Amino acid sequence: MVQINSTIGGEISQTLVTAELIFSEPCTLPESQIEKLWQIFSQIGEHWKDVYNESKNLKSAWLEMIKAKTSQQPSYSAEYINAVLVIEELTQLYGEQQAYKTLFFSYKIPQSQAENNTEKTQPILTTLLAHAKYYVIDEFIRMQVLSGGFKHFGGQSNASGEVIKVKGVNYKGFVKGSRYRNENLARTFEGKT
Amino acid sequence: MEEHDYIIVGSGAAATVLAKRILEKNPLTKLLMLEAGDLIPAKERRQWWNYTTCAGGPLPYQYTYDKKSDNQSTIGKDGQPTWTTSGGRVKAFGGSTMHWGGWALRFKPEDFQLFTNTGQGADWPIDYHELEPYYAQAEQYMSVCGDETENWQPRSTPYSVPPFQWTAADGEMIKAFHALDIQPGKMPVARYRKCMTTGTCKYCPYGARFSAQYVLQDLLENPDFINFNVLTQSVVTKIIAASKTKISGVDYINNQTNQAFSVTAKKIILCAGAYEIPKLLMASTSKNWPRGIGNDHDLVGRYIVTHSMLEVTGKAKSNPHGLWQEYDFPTLMSRTYDSPEQQKNGKLFLFKDRSRPKIDIAQLMIDGMSKIEINKKIRGACEFKLQAFMEEVGQYESRLSIGEGKDRFGLPLTKITYQKTEEDDKRADTHLALMKKIIEEMGLEVIKTFKQTPRGDHTTGTCRMSATAETGVTDANLKVHNVDNLYICSNGVFSSNSAVNPTLTLTALAHRLAEHLNQQDEVTHA
Ligand SMILES: Cc1cc2nc3c(=O)[nH]c(=O)nc-3n(C[C@H](O)[C@H](O)[C@H](O)COP(=O)(O)OP(=O)(O)OC[C@H]3O[C@@H](n4cnc5c(N)ncnc54)[C@H](O)[C@@H]3O)c2cc1C
């Protein structure tokens, strides 16, 4: 059961900010920052066990996304620097394993109350921690899943819920395609037509 | 002032076919295209990453949509507008194919004879067989993939690309179709270049889903077409009639500089879509045309109609094979109820919702679920949805007119007087009952039935094509009745609506008009 927790972290994590993307000019992040961000990304595969051969196969696609999001306005550079600082603080407070576990599985961005049933709740992005989760972790997760992480889900499972036959073949955002028309590009219906 | 051979208003799917065909025939044609919107980058990686990874999947052209607050449609009993204008079109270089789904279906022969067959609506002044060769050209042009063995209508050529196979997630619905004697079909889609089945077709990263923008870009980059020019952010405000039968040109405003211009041409073609063309005709009043050009019989803007979208959602107790619709575009459809027998009761085009079972793995991870929990959820209860377009008949009282005020492009706002008829409501209920039967045949519990408020995506009828000036706005060659040099190429000219999406038919009409104009020009030059 997921514990709802919106008050983790220390001074950095709980610093108050406005909801919009933290402003920064487009720039190239230093190699060391990119490496730290890559460590954050790789932890997704570590914790959900949804990549083969670590995350390395996804690195060039991931780097392309980072470049696209930092080299143009609105630039994510400040958000990326912030996420590294937040995770460093969480690591200092809880240790690396627990920091990621808390961030991935128990931290929840607080949500605004919907005024009536037709309105959607909105995330309240008033802390640096909420920014790191919303603009960085969540977007990394989407990127990781559509780039191949999805293949570890779906299909049949054994009694304890473990996948025994990996069946996901295609997913929104995954570049499947083929030069060969007879290759199945998705799980297809083989029944009577 | 330099006179152009052609002025084309708008730069969408229709405009682009015409420009391409006219320029290919005579590369030196002086052709000016005026487009109200701006260039929105296509195949742009940052935009694609935003769409696929940011919350809410923002799309770069959404800012061009009609604002909800601009809607001046009739208010229904529920206090809501009876017609939804927002989200129905893109105002940009290349027009609305920037956001279309690419479903590319031919009409059927009976669609061209609605009045003869049913006593309702109107007949087209052309028939299916006359349009058939142009359907073939349109399919080739947009690389439509499909399965010709399904035999939904007579065809002279096979599809240029084979269809996408049904997905495993289509399986249970296909079985239900068979059990109820409904023929399943594969959705024909326009796949211009090599499709990588990414499923993000609202913003294709490879330019595979056809968009007029790519064709337009190629035309502009062709060094042979030295007299072809596209002016963006240029809003045409009036068509200038030199006499009762001749148009001399148009007035437009450049939105960047706020300057007004007049340009002249031998022929003018209006490709500004089914909302803007009637408004432009109505705004173009003069002594000769007191009610606006082509509007002596007060028919411009009348008969506005679109498809009613119907939906039935069913819940399955479990999803034992952990399936989802892996393409995020539909692969299963049926035209069994899009038939001559069904015509008098409103035809129905059935298709499986493009995204169900909807499994958003990333969102479940974001919500903090573990891998085991997610897999359990995927194999737990899930939803399937059957959707359909229902044909409706355009009514004389249903009308589009010029609203009060302007939008941010400087285009007059759109007022739509529309009320669904009781007959349409009854038909929708009958169709929903059939759709429920299919969902129940799949062994699912029906959890929702839904009739969508008419949305402008497939608006037709506002400048009907007709045999006489007393019954419509253009003739069979898409020339405005009794005017020598003004043409309309738009879904607005459709005399009736059918049950399927309009753009392949529009593209076929554009090919036919281009051929007609090229023949005329040949005679003139000879
Ligand atoms: C979400 C969605 C999905 C769709 N999917 C499908 C589908 O799968 N299959 C299908 O067949 N159809 C589909 N359609 C419909 C399809 O988009 C249209 O039929 C088609 O794009 C119409 O092309 P057009 O050239 O007539 O107009 P448009 O492409 O809308 O072009 C008209 C252009 O004219 C410009 N303009 C307007 N007024 C003026 C003026 N006064 N001066 C200068 N320029 C002006 C506009 O800015 C616009 O760029 C879909 C529509 C929507 C909304």
Ligand code: SF4
């Ligand atoms: S499936 Fe992918 S490649 Fe194919 S048209 Fe859609 S977005 Fe483009």
